[in-house]
Amino acid sequence: MGRRFRGESHHKVDAKGRVSIPASFRRVLEAGDPDWTEGLNPNLVIVYGDHRRNYLECYTMEAIDEVDDKIAALPRGSMERRMLQRMFHGQSFPTNVDETGRLVLPAKLREKIELDKEAFFIAAGDTFQIWKPETYEEExxxxxxxxxxxxxxxxxxxxxxxxxxxxxxxxxxx
Structure with missing residues (x-):
């Protein structure tokens, strides 16, 4: 098991959907990406899920591979496998951290969680979540x-x- 995300923080979101990732989170993303080397940008997968999920969950490559392996172990054609494939394969967005340590969140993802000018990041072990701050507080x-x-x-x-x-x-x- 790789390094874990720790902490929480607030970051501004610009008009193009760019938001800085906490520096400590970037180190975990680097450690959790088997293809990452110095000078490259670490990859991650953002799972946005269905209408009930009101946050974005960000997985390191190692963490999402673990989820994928568990899904693949389910019987082909089973409802559980089909639903998990839809949630984790279909309703996800593979991306990477840019050269300046930011994520570019597409409009579809920002709209889904009603993200506007500020994002709240919170660690969740081998993943981290991005919330609209008010939604996190309320829920x-x-x-x-x-x-x-x-x-x-x-x-x-x-x-x-x-x-x-x-x-x-x-x-x-x-």
Missing amino acids: ELSRTEAWLDELPDDFDPLIYLDQAKDQAGGGDGA
Whole structure:
């Protein structure tokens, strides 16, 4: 597994749809592109999905290859494979970072998420997301806050990591 994206930031979007990618994100894109070498621009895939997805999800080449391998492992002709192919192959946009560290987001993608003058970038492990800042605040941030409000004040979310280890069969063997 390659490097992970970390952090969040706001960036201006110009009239041509150009937006700077956080520098730390560019390093992860470079590390996640097997064809990248010094002097080249790293490749990535932007998945925009169907009408329910109101953000753009950006995958390193290694991350999208992992998704593609899992889709290819599904039975040919199955509804699951066809739907995942549509979502990850059809509703996606392969691109690269330009010489100045920016992405050029086509009008279709900007219109889909109603992106105008500013974009909000947030890391999501082996992907990062691009949101219209107001949409992120209204939907994702409020969802997280509502989830946390239901938990006791002394709750530590790291407890979920121990549960994940136990579910994966990685217990301590006791």
